[in-house]
Amino acid sequence: MILSARLQAIADLVPISHTLADIGTDHGYIPFYLIRQNRIQYAIAADISEGSLNKARELIRQQNLEHCMETRLGDGLSVLSPGEANTILIAGMGGALIREILEQGDAAARSASTLILQPMIGQQELRKWLLNNGYAITDEELAKEGRRIYEIIVAVSDQTAAGYEKEVFYDVGWKLIEKKHPLLKEWMQGKIHGLEEIMDNLEKGKTGLSAARLQECKEKHRQYKEVYRCLIE
Ligand SMILES: C[S@@+](CC[C@H](N)C(=O)[O-])C[C@H]1O[C@@H](n2cnc3c(N)ncnc32)[C@H](O)[C@@H]1O
Known part of the structure; x- marks a missing residue:
């Protein structure tokens, strides 16, 4: 099979x-x-x-x-x-x-x-x-x-x-980062891209609610980028 x-x-x-x-x-x-x-x-x-x-x-x-x-x-x-x-x-x-x-x-x-x-x-x-x-x-x-x-x-x-130790490790999976899983870079790129699309849409919305959500997304984006940098170093 x-x-x-x-x-x-x-x-x-x-x-x-x-x-x-x-x-x-x-x-x-x-x-x-x-x-x-x-x-x-x-x-x-x-x-x-x-x-x-x-x-x-x-x-x-x-x-x-x-x-x-x-x-x-x-x-x-x-x-x-x-x-x-x-x-x-x-x-x-x-x-x-x-x-x-x-x-x-x-x-x-x-x-x-x-x-x-x-x-x-x-x-x-x-x-x-x-x-x-x-x-x-x-x-x-x-x-x-x-x-x-x-x-x-x-x-x-x-x-x-x-x-x-860091919140982002629950999201990305610490063991995947630790072993620099071969698919992790591609997967992170997808996550970063998806988040950037959400952030673009939130920026257009500009309501009180979207401003708070935008801040959350920006923080998550920063954390994803930090993980991504570790993978390409
Ligand atoms: C999408 S299928 C996944 C099948 C297989 N495990 C796989 O990964 O390809 C989900 C299966 O879980 C069963 N399921 C859902 N809730 C369950 C529960 N509480 N206990 C046992 N089986 C459950 C469903 O009936 C269904 O057959």
Whole structure:
């Protein structure tokens, strides 16, 4: 199976381990791929939607994977007992929903050795929540599909984890800056360009509200530029 760039980057981050739980599995491609690659021995493919889970069920049936991959219908981590999965993957959802799933399934989440999280939006809030709630971010990846760049966060339960020194590191992802990720320059250029467009529009608006928002954007722009300069030095 050829995975999309986003799914491949997620799969590459899953450590060799016994059991993976894929929460919100939908098609079930990542557990299927990892089993075929012998990177995991067992997969729990879970989803809140019967319709979504039927896709994973069909894949299991077609590929005769009943002995090493099972499906579970349910909300978030409620389908897992603590200690059942070494790695928990939650991908393709908003950051707020991922946070809610981790909060509600705290015991199961903390019992896993690794969490692989791929928020589609709300990445900044998710990073902040993780670091303020006893998780360390141990790695991050970017994956480009078409014109979109996706963010993937690897986290582990760690009560000693500390917050970031600068606000911008929650937005850009400190681990990406630290390793000067090859896609980071392009991604930062896009973020800076997007912000400049917003600032142009706000400047035309000139209301009290837009003046305050413009100040916020200018500060963010300054911080982005500072990160960008570090990348080209
Ligand atoms: C956009 S798909 C992502 C599928 C796959 N993980 C990926 O990254 O390609 C989101 C999936 O999450 C499921 N989902 C949404 N909320 C959920 C929840 N609270 N618990 C489990 N699954 C959920 C949806 O039914 C859907 O199948």
